[in-house]
Amino acid sequence: xxxxxxxxxxxxxxxxxxxxxxxxxxxxxxxxxxxxxxxxxxxxxxxxxxxxxxxxxxxxxxxxxxxxxxxxxxxxxxxxxxxxxxxxxxxxx
Amino acid sequence: xxxxxxxxxxxxxxxxxxxxxxxxxxxxxxxxxxxxxxxxxxxxxxxxxxxxxxxxxxxxxxxxxxxxxxxxxxxxxxxxxxxxxxxxxxxxxxxxxxxxxxxxxxxxxxxxxxxxxxxxxxxxxxxxxx
Numbered sequence: 090x091x092x093x094x095x096x097x098x099x100x101x102x103x104x105x106x107x108x109x110x111x112x113x114x115x116x117x118x119x120x121x122x123x124x125x126x127x128x129x130x131x132x133x134x135x136x137x138x139x140x141x142x143x144x145x146x147x148x149x150x151x152x153x154x155x156x157x158x159x160x161x162x163x164x165x166x167x168x169x170x171x172x173x174x175x176x177x178x179x180x181x182x
Numbered sequence: 183x184x185x186x187x188x189x190x191x192x193x194x195x196x197x198x199x200x201x202x203x204x205x206x207x208x209x210x211x212x213x214x215x216x217x218x219x220x221x222x223x224x225x226x227x228x229x230x231x232x233x234x235x236x237x238x239x240x241x242x243x244x245x246x247x248x249x250x251x252x253x254x255x256x257x258x259x260x261x262x263x264x265x266x267x268x269x270x271x272x273x274x275x276x277x278x279x280x281x282x283x284x285x286x287x288x289x290x291x292x293x294x295x296x297x298x299x300x301x302x303x304x305x306x307x308x309x310x311x312x
Binding site: 118 | 250253254255256257258282283284286287288289290291293295
């Protein structure tokens, strides 16, 4: 279980926030699609290796889920850790 | 000097010919036996004298791990131009083609990515006129 600190650390980086923005648009994106979106929509020309490392950080914080299907690998956003943050500070009794 | 042919590395030439002609709609141009394989090319029916696509066997030991790594990361082996990405997506899906990326706007281009059943992902693209 990732701690809340991992979530904030993962969200502290603007490229990782942009990756989440794009994954919020549609589930099940390949690494190629994520890199293409960052490059063409946000002019973020990070290397594929750098994006892959960002995805590892997001996965460790459970902010994304990685699904293998046969020879393909798809990435989706997981909103649960964000909901826990909202529950902690935004819910008023 | 000019580019007359480009290639995709396929795991089976007969299967590849069937997919690239019957499913995608290209037409066979050359089929010259060369040892165990053939010099097997297809062209677009809209451009029969245009650049040929060589359906090249992936028998080299380095080819299969290379192809598998590209597919795992969703990277297309090559890219074909179409007039309407969404129409191609619907047409090919109706023929059972598996897409790893549905039609998506990528800056000035609209793209989609499908599996050619021969070990490759292929991108179709339409770039809007500037």
